[in-house]
Amino acid sequence: MRLRDLGITIGSGTPGAFNAITDVPGVRVGHHTLNAESADGSMHTGVTIIEPRPVAAHLAPCFAGVHVLNGNGDATGLEWIREAGLLTTPIAYTNTHSVGVVRDALVAAEREMGKQHTYWCMPVVLETYDGILSDIWDQHVSTEHVQAALEDARSGPVQEGCVGGGTGMICHEFKGGIGTSSRVLSSEEGGWTVGALVQANYGVRDALRVAGYPAGSVLKDIPSPYDGPVNVGVPGMGSIVITIATDAPLLPHQCTRLAQRASIGLARVGGGTEDDSGDIFIAFSVGNSGLPVANLGHPGPATTPLKMVNNDYMTALFVAAADAVEEAILNAMLAANDVQGRGRKALALKPEQLLAAMAKVGWAPQP
Template identity: 85%
Template sequence: MRIRELGVTIGSGTPGLYNAITDVPGVRVGHHTLNVETAETSIHTGVTVIEPRAGAAHLQPCFAGVHVLNGNGDATGLEWIREAGLLTTPIAYTNTHSVGVVRDALVAAEREMGKKHTYWCMPVVLETYDGTLNDIWGQHVRAEHVQLALQDATCGPVQEGNVGGGTGMICHEFKGGIGTSSRVLTAEQGGWTVGALVQANYGVREALRVAGYPVGRVLDDVPSPFKGEVNVGEPGMGSIVITIATDAPLLPHQCTRLAQRASVGLARVGGGTEDSSGDIFLAFSVGNSNLPAANFGHPGAPTTGLHMVNNDYISPLFVAAADAVEEAILNAMLAATDLKGCASQAFSLKPERLLDALAKVGWQP
């Protein structure tokens, strides 16, 4: 179930065919999920990968930009994006204690694809904390799981909820995880597509808003995973990482501006104000397909012809990004299913329960 299937419209734009980040031409998403429950341990985690273009990303780099709303989190590869404005590897989501192994696995994958064409890479890996439901100290994500996620990467519909890196995540004290959405601009606005993919693991219950309505205030009857006999953390802990993709020909500084608009979508749902949340956002553009390959030591022509969106046309892209992020978070929550792990349990936001809460706070279809 997704938020639009409930008759709830987020924003005024039109989603793409799949209402997913994969509506942006060439973008692919893959997951590998680990779910093992034994008497000794609870393993609920995984890896999600976003490929900006099919094949070796260093052969067709993308302009990109980064925005950090709150830095209580970790990531790899962002400094090179800030410096060069280029995304030259896939992007991966995982849990906090698996950043290193995922990064190393992506390096190995790039080595196999690149061989003699390049001699270093800086993969982008983003994380959120799943230790409330997953044995995070066991570091169960391994290199082969990253390879399986890469092999799974495809265009088309994207799995959401308890999948990949989002398997053990919690959002607004409900079960969270992976969510996605997209918007297609009108021809007059440029006709471009904007897509977002989130790993939602943040937020307090009472702050949750859907389509502007404060539903979190009337959902306190659903048990919180943080309120039990065992100390498993506190409401609001966690993070959210967001990737925004577009085929609009944006330059790096414009990608940074687009990434900033993820903050707007996050705020609409009720996030972005917790000290303990790492809110890290990345945006990339596939709109210039002729950028020179990242073949360091083997330079091509001294100049490259580029296209760029005029600033007079960039505001609709900002609107689309904010709307797609807002809807992606809600899709993550609705797609998720109940999960018990470690010393706690996270209940999903059931569609019928959400509709009941919306009616209580004045929403009408």
């Protein structure tokens, strides 16, 4: 179940065919999910991969930019993006304690694809904390799991909810995880597509807003995974990582501006104000091809012809990014299922619960 299936729409824009980040040409998403519950411990974690192009990323770099709203989290590869403005690897989502193994596995995969070149890489790995439901200290994610996620990468509909890196995540004290959405601009606005994919693991219940309505104020009495001893954590702790993709031909500084607009979508749902949250966003553009490939000792041409979106046309892209992020977060919650781990239970936001709450706060479906 997704938000639009309930008759709830975000903004006035038009989603793409899949209403997913994969509506951006060439973008692919893959997951590998790890689930196990036993007397020995809880394992609810995994890896999600976003491929910017359907070829080895280092052979077809993309312009990219990053934005950190709140830095209570970590990531690899962002400094090189800030410096060079280029995304040259896939993007991975995982849990906090698996950043290293995922990064190393992506290095190995890139080396296997590019070993005929003199080449180095700095993979982009983003994390959020799933230690409420999963035994994070056991570091379950392995190289083989990263490879499985890479092999799973495809276009088309994207699995959401309790999959891949989002398997053990919590959002607004409901079960969270992976969510996605997209917008296609009108021909007058440029005709480009903007897609977002989130790993949502943040927020308190009563701050939740849906399409501008304070639904969380009605839902706040539903049991929370944080109920019980305080040493497991407090509501609002966690993080959210967001990737925005577009085929609009943006330069790196314009990608950074687009990444900043993820903050708006997050704020509309009720996030972005917690000290304990790592809110890290990346945006990339596939709109320019033929960008320079890192091939040390064998430089290519001295210049590269480029296209860029004029600033007068950036507003529509900003609106699309904010709307897609907002909807992606809510899709992540609605697609999830109940998950129990480490003696805690995170309940999914049920469609009937949300519709009843929205009715109580004054929302009604459009005729």
